[in-house]
Amino acid sequence: MNLTLKIWRQKNATSKGRFVTYQVNDISTSSSFLEMMDVLNESLVIKGEDPVAFDHDCREGICGACSMYINGHPHGPDKAVTTCQLHMRKxxxxxxIVIEPxxxxxxxxxxxLIVDRTAFDKIIQAGGYIxxxxxxxxxxxxxxxxxVxxxxxxxxxxxxxxGACVAACKNASAMLFASAKVSQFALLPQGRIEASERVQAMVAEMDKQGFGNCTNTGACExxxxxxxxxxxxxxxxREFLSAKVCAPKVKEQSGGGI
Amino acid sequence: MALTYSSVTKKIIMALAGLFLISFLIVHLSINLLLLFDSSRESFNVAARFMATNPVIQVMQIVLFGGFILHILVGIILQIQNWMARPTRYKIEGYSQSSFFSKFMIHTGAVILAFLVIHLFNFFFKAKFGEMPEVMIDGTLMEDMGLLVIEKFKEFPYVLMYLVWLLFLGFHLDHAFHSALQSLGLNHSKYTPLAFGLSRALAILIAGGFILIPVVIYVTQ
Known part of the structure; x- marks a missing residue:
């Protein structure tokens, strides 16, 4: 198959980016989206141009490295897959295809197409452990x-x-990520011991990083x-509310970076 | 003050204020519907007088204004933070499957607020501070609030205005009840689907009920 790609190109963190249009030809319908990107990059290298930078690691859908906002969807139009598991037959x-970071x-x-996701690490560092x-x-x-x-x-x-939840959310909220990390511990007896400190610290860090607030739209899910x-x-x-009401005070931070 | 509250705290404030406003809408609607079932306007006028004079209701009126202001202010703060969280927008966006009206709460909210000001001038301030027609019911002289409503809804532009306004109220309410429960952490695999249904039912019943009043008055008068 032959495709037209509109890809966000940005030299570095400080430069102004823009969309560049590329043509890729003879792409197999069985190849993954990242393999299609590899084909594009090989052609760019042969032409002496700078290849498109994108995150990838395991290429089997478990590491979370690959990102890409494809035609209005994080990880593309397919359900419940990462970009590396997205196949060109879709x-x-x-x-x-418009590809954005x-x-x-x-x-x-x-x-x-590479973004710095250190903000997530900071949230984990704030309390995502036992x-x-x-x-x-x-x-x-x-x-x-x-x-159960x-x-x-x-x-x-x-x-x-x-980070697909943040990318999909109209508010760039990290609530789904933070709540998954809070929940995995809160549901187990080993995690209950620090549950109230954890939820307060992780929510505070999430807000401090400047993520938006949740509108319960469900785009993340x-x-x-x-x-x-x-x-x-x-x-x-629920954890946060009960921690706020019952546990000792922890200083709060505001969302959106203000 | 509200700025330093965490995202979750602000959502909880929005939810509590919102649920309180829904309870107010239900009371308001129940009283208004008296107009349709009693053409003498007597029961409506008695209810309106009760709402205007009962000391508990007078205190609740202040709480209600507080609830409105809180819901509006915290809503605006949340929205500004949300916009700030994504300084560069996508070229193609909004294709994710999500509830439609939830994406436009600030917009429907703004429309509701704009018309609310007109609505308060039309009825609330007029009843509180203005000259009112009076009527004798059971030996007591009362303000004829019902007449004021009926006179207003004989005019087509007002009927149209209220129709549009109340439709937006319905849109806003569609993402209200279940969203408030979610913000408060009240989620349950058995009852959350029910909350979604109840939320839509509330939106249709409240907006529909309110719409009925100007339309029926305009058609029958």
């Missing part, structure tokens, strides 16, 4: 956990931190490659 011969203030563009000393492996059934909670926790832990449910956001709100 497009038609002669299509024009994630757009959010806390995710500054570094080059072309403070226990490492040691011997505990007995598997020492702490009984209801199956174990499943819900596992579903939340499926989040790969790719629809675009999430791991199909994380917005019921996690409700759980985070």
């Amino acid at each position: 497009f038609k011969d002669g299509d024009t 994630w757009r959010a203030r806390p995710f500054p563009v570094l080059k072309d 403070s226990v000393n490492t040691g011997g492996i505990p007995d598997a059934n020492a702490i009984p956990i209801p199956k 909670n174990a499943d819900l926790s596992m579903d939340a832990a499926a989040c790969i931190g790719c 629809a675009e999430c490659p791991k199909e994380i449910s917005i019921s996690n956001i409700a759980r985070m709100n």
